[in-house]
Each structure stands twice: as structure tokens, then as C-alpha cells.
Amino acid sequence: MSRAADDVTITAYPDGPLLVRGAAALQTVDGETIEVTRPTVALCRCGLSTIKPFCDGTHKASGFRTDV
Template sequence: MSSVSNPGCEDRDVTITVCPDGPLLVRGPATLIDADGNAINRERATVALCRCGGTAIPPFCDGTHKKRKSRRS
């Protein structure tokens, strides 16, 4: 596996915050790995990972869950 840059992620703890009806917010020096075992480049120190499956930019959240929620109401 190659080294992947994680901006702003020095020797800190990793935290994952579950947003109600929203994404997982990943903060800290976590390395994201795709289904094939390849590292996914992070351009930000905090990333939002999609949980609804509707994003156009997987694995990252694009806010699609907000549109899906309004359709269910």
C-alpha cells in the first residue's frame, strides 16, 4: 500500500462522529481504503463519509441524504 497524504493529520487520535441521519465525520490520521485495498487520497483533515449510498462522489458525502430525507417526509 502506498503512503497517502492526510492534510492536518499529525500524531493525533482518530475520531469518528456519527451525524444523525447524515454522514460519518472522520477526524485525525485515518487512512481510507477502498474495496480493492487501495488507499483513498484525503484532501482535508476532516472528511464526511456517506452512509445513505446516494452520493455522487463515493465514499464522500455530497449532501444527498438531505434530499432523500425530504422525500420521505
């Protein structure tokens, strides 16, 4: 499957982050823009990252599971 240059995809990885590929606009709950400097970003799902909303890999050490 090919993607158009402006398509955005979000992939939920088992026991891991959400990978966002493409030119997605990220905002805080208050509507403030969150700067994104990469074409692909990993968003935290476990809630333990020190760099939220981005993933820092803490889910691995915490034992976070998505199937619970």
C-alpha cells in the same frame, strides 16, 4: 475532552454522514488508498452520494433517516 494530534475520531451524525477527524487511512475494498486532503472528511451513509465514499449532502434531499 482533548485529542492527541494523531487521534482519529469518527462521529455518526443523526440522519447524516460519518465525520472522520484526524489522520485516518481510507482504502477501497480492494486495498487501494483513497486520497484524503483534509483533516476532517464526511463519509456517505445513505449510499446516494455522487462522490462516494464522501458525502455530497444528497441524504438531505432523499429523506435518509438513521433511526429507521
